[in-house]
Amino acid sequence: MTDATDVTGDLAGIRDAVSVRLPAASAYLSVLRTATAGLAARLDFTLDEIEDLRIAVDEACAMLLRQAVPGTDLTAEFELTGQEMSIRVEVSTVGIAEPKRDDFAWMVLTALADDVDAVSDSPDHMAIVLRKRRGAARPA
Amino acid sequence: MDLKLDHRTEDRLTIVEVEGEIDVYTAPRLRELLIDLVNKGNFHLLVNMEKVDFLDSTGLGVLVGGLKRVRAHDGSLELVCTQERILKIFRITGLTKVFGIYASVDEAKEAHGRDK
Numbered sequence: 115m116t117d118a119t120d121v122t123g124d125l126a127g128i129r130d131a132v133s134v135r136l137p138a139a140s141a142y143l144s145v146l147r148t149a150t151a152g153l154a155a156r157l158d159f160t161l162d163e164i165e166d167l168r169i170a171v172d173e174a175c176a177m178l179l180r181q182a183v184p185g186t187d188l189t190a191e192f193e194l195t196g197q198e199m200s201i202r203v204e205v206s207t208v209g210i211a212e213p214k215r216d217d218f219a220w221m222v223l224t225a226l227a228d229d230v231d232a233v234s235d236s237p238d239h240m241a242i243v244l245r246k247r248r249g250a251a252r253p254a
Numbered sequence: 255m256d257l258k259l260d261h262r263t264e265d266r267l268t269i270v271e272v273e274g275e276i277d278v279y280t281a282p283r284l285r286e287l288l289i290d291l292v293n294k295g296n297f298h299l300l301v302n303m304e305k306v307d308f309l310d311s312t313g314l315g316v317l318v319g320g321l322k323r324v325r326a327h328d329g330s331l332e333l334v335c336t337q338e339r340i341l342k343i344f345r346i347t348g349l350t351k352v353f354g355i356y357a358s359v360d361e362a363k364e365a366h367g368r369d370k
Contacts, residue, residue: 140279147308165339172310176278218311218347225346 130194138182138205147172153192159248166226167246173223174203174242181211197248204241211240259287267366268296273305276313288320297329300362309340334359
């Protein structure tokens with residue numbers, strides 16, 4: 115591993131915000147996973163943490179895509195602070211949609227991210243916000 | 255990286271080679287292959303995951319679906335997987351207790367031979 119203090123030193127105090135907009139179609143999920151990994155690497159997350167984030171973002175999006183209006187976009191907003199990455203993924207829906215919380219996707223998502231919130235108060239949008247902190251010890 | 259699928263039958267065991275990423279986009283192809291194999295009378299399946307770069311819950315769902323199908327014919331669906339990042343997903347969902355998971359195709363074949 116490279117010198118972690120240098121990297122965090124460079125990023126300390128910087129607010130990195132990155133938005134990615136993609137068609138709300140499963141074919142584009144691999145692109146978003148790659149973007150997630152690249153951004154997580156900027157914060158010097160470990161390889162395991164980067165993999166966790168890749169899977170967590172994928173699961174969140176897979177859940178949203180079930181509810182997304184065909185032909186619309188999926189937006190992902192990444193916010194990077196010194197120790198944490200926060201990701202909000204959002205799609206357009208018809209009516210108020212809730213993510214299913216009793217399936218494998220939710221189980222995996224909540225196990226791999228440190229915090230997960232589903233935002234479904236808007237009648238035509240559904241979002242999932244997930245956060246992961248660098249170096250936060252979690253049981254495997 | 256897309257998903258590459260291949261299969262061969264050795265004795266009564268059908269070995270499914272999976273390479274690439276299994277996600278919500280590619281998983282339907284794996285599902286179709288498993289359904290097709292079962293429909294053609296292959297009830298003992300071994301899915302080799304050693305070249306899988308990515309697996310999410312959609313992929314897990316496909317494997318569980320395959321397992322249900324073969325079990326309906328007194329068959330088996332087992333896995334070859336040693337990659338920690340893939341095994342982690344099985345552990346999170348409790349599926350390590352559901353699937354037989356082997357370190358190599360040879361090890362799985364040996365175990366399968368004993369169970370005959």
